[in-house]
Amino acid sequence: MILIWGVPNDRPVAAVRAALERRNQPVFFLNQHDVMDTEMDLSVDGIVEGALRSGTGELALGDVTAAYLRPYDSVRLPALADAPPKVAARAAAFDDAMLCWSELTPARVVNRPSAMASNQSKPHQLALIHAQGFRVPETVVTTDAAEVEAFWERHAEIIYKSMSGVRSIVSRLTPEHRKRFGDLAHSPVQFQQWIPGHDVRVHVAGEEVFACNVGSSAIDYRYPRSEEEAPRIAPCCLPGELAGRCRRLAASLGLDLAGIDLRCTPEGEWYCFEVNPSPAFTFYAEATGQPMDDAVARLLADGTGVSARF
Amino acid sequence: MIVVVASSYDAYALSIVAHWQSGYSTMLTAEDLCSPGWSISVPRSGRGAAVIGGRIVRPDQISGILTLRPRVFAPELRAIHPDDRAYVAAELNAFLLEWLMAQSCPVLNRPSLSCLAGPDWRVEQWIHIAGRLGVPVRTRRRHVRNDCSPRAEEPAVEIILVGERCFGCDDPRLQSWSRRLAEAAGTDLLCTRFSLPEGDLLSAHSWPRLTDPAVLAAVRARLGGEG
Numbered sequence: 378m379i380l381i382w383g384v385p386n387d388r389p390v391a392a393v394r395a396a397l398e399r400r401n402q403p404v405f406f407l408n409q410h411d412v413m414d415t416e417m418d419l420s421v422d423g424i425v426e427g428a429l430r431s432g433t434g435e436l437a438l439g440d441v442t443a444a445y446l447r448p449y450d451s452v453r454l455p456a457l458a459d460a461p462p463k464v465a466a467r468a469a470a471f472d473d474a475m476l477c478w479s480e481l482t483p484a485r486v487v488n489r490p491s492a493m494a495s496n497q498s499k500p501h502q503l504a505l506i507h508a509q510g511f512r513v514p515e516t517v518v519t520t521d522a523a524e525v526e527a528f529w530e531r532h533a534e535i536i537y538k539s540m541s542g543v544r545s546i547v548s549r550l551t552p553e554h555r556k557r558f559g560d561l562a563h564s565p566v567q568f569q570q571w572i573p574g575h576d577v578r579v580h581v582a583g584e585e586v587f588a589c590n591v592g593s594s595a596i597d598y599r600y601p602r603s604e605e606e607a608p609r610i611a612p613c614c615l616p617g618e619l620a621g622r623c624r625r626l627a628a629s630l631g632l633d634l635a636g637i638d639l640r641c642t643p644e645g646e647w648y649c650f651e652v653n654p655s656p657a658f659t660f661y662a663e664a665t666g667q668p669m670d671d672a673v674a675r676l677l678a679d680g681t682g683v684s685a686r687f
Numbered sequence: 688m689i690v691v692v693a694s695s696y697d698a699y700a701l702s703i704v705a706h707w708q709s710g711y712s713t714m715l716t717a718e719d720l721c722s723p724g725w726s727i728s729v730p731r732s733g734r735g736a737a738v739i740g741g742r743i744v745r746p747d748q749i750s751g752i753l754t755l756r757p758r759v760f761a762p763e764l765r766a767i768h769p770d771d772r773a774y775v776a777a778e779l780n781a782f783l784l785e786w787l788m789a790q791s792c793p794v795l796n797r798p799s800l801s802c803l804a805g806p807d808w809r810v811e812q813w814i815h816i817a818g819r820l821g822v823p824v825r826t827r828r829r830h831v832r833n834d835c836s837p838r839a840e841e842p843a844v845e846i847i848l849v850g851e852r853c854f855g856c857d858d859p860r861l862q863s864w865s866r867r868l869a870e871a872a873g874t875d876l877l878c879t880r881f882s883l884p885e886g887d888l889l890s891a892h893s894w895p896r897l898t899d900p901a902v903l904a905a906v907r908a909r910l911g912g913e914g
Binding site for chain 1: 724726780784801811818819830
């Protein structure tokens with residue numbers, strides 16, 4: 378049995394669910410909107426057992442061979458936005474029990490929450506990416522204006538962006554920003570060498586690798602400011618053994634499914650910026666026709682994957 | 688210098704620094720994180736600078752780090768505008784994680800991706816690994832229903848482990864199981880609770896209360912200070 382946990386209108390969830398149904402794979406869909414009507418029993422010693430009961434039916438957790446997780450924080454769901462504390466606590470307890478199970482089950486989990494956490498510290502994730510042999514942009518995190526000036530002078534063009542999992546728009550540093558350098562003392566800011574070139578987004582699903590060129594004149598193609606900056610996405614091939622390196626990078630982070638942001642410079646040097654552990658791959662798949670949903674479905678149907686830590 | 692990473696509002700952390708006497712150990716607080724002078728780089732260079740106790744410190748001036756917080760919490764950032772506190776807290780956690788990960792001195796406990804101090808495992812995760820290691824465990828059950836009742840406490844003995852040293856119980860069997868569990872989790876500080884008289888593992892966590900002077904001396908020795 379394959380367990381999917383998320384909300385039905387989330388596009389990757391819907392795509393994976395449909396792909397599994399096309400393959401006639403048995404699916405138990407755990408709809409987060411039903412969290413208050415779902416019960417869970419979990420029993421842990423050397424083995425992990427338990428059961429889920431929802432409007433969909435009952436599922437013995439021992440029967441789960443694979444799980445695809447894209448949950449939101451339940452208490453942030455619209456239905457629970459103004460819920461009384463007792464209800465919110467009950468929803469949070471359910472989330473925690475599910476996350477606990479997903480760390481311990483021997484089933485393939487795409488992806489385990491502990492592995493996804495590398496995305497919560499971009500500087501640390503970048504250090505991990507560099508340790509895997511990828512070129513990464515030189516990065517400094519500082520509260521010191523003089524340090525920024527020196528870094529800027531060394532690299533001529535630099536950008537700044539958030540360090541945490543909170544999404545931010547990548548922005549180029551301009552002389553106008555100097556008047557805000559005093560704010561640096563309030564919190565460290567991450568600055569990065571600007572790497573010229575074209576963006577390539579790579580999705581790794583187990584052993585399968587999908588690459589696409591992302592053409593855009595925007596600093597951050599996710600946030601185009603005009604029609605001209607809108608990303609043009611097209612499938613592409615990775616040179617040499619770059620696909621293998623992407624596979625190894627995802628595996629080193631404990632990720633069965635990953636979205637990897639690369640850039641190729643005009644000199645042909647490849648840089649890696651970030652690994653998304655819960656990629657919204659449908660954005661790219663819908664533009665390219667690459668069958669990523671089928672690849673994820675195959676991965677889940679295969680069962681045993683990146684094992685629980687113990 | 689021993690660095691104690693904690694909130695400036697944490698009386699327990701302040702008492703540990705006082706016990707070790709100032710000048711030898713210094714707090715690294717959220718206020719320090721929001722001060723001019725910090726610098727870290729990726730790829731890691733081994734250089735950089737930190738602000739600790741209001742002073743700029745180089746990595747080679749730090750002999751060891753004791754982290755007494757799982758993360759930086761938004762409400763403690765009183766100098767930051769309330770609308771910005773959640774964002775700044777997330778940024779400080781991301782920053783502090785990489786700073787701690789990059790340190791080459793002893794760090795108790797080493798951070799994990801989801802926690803600044805140790806693996807941040809739930810009790811079930813400790814029980815599961817202990818069971819897989821052959822340590823006797825009490826099955827842990829969780830029921831998420833609409834009619835949950837509180838878990839009953841039972842007689843237990845608690846062991847605090849600092850590196851190889853155990854405190855709180857002389858039973859060599861329980862000590863050996865605690866060491867095995869700490870080694871498997873990659874953690875130097877560990878608290879384990881075993882049932883009496885059976886000796887089944889009931890729970891464990893990596894944030895033991897450091898109040899016993901003997902335990903504090905062991906921590907200090909582990910961090911490069913005198914025992």
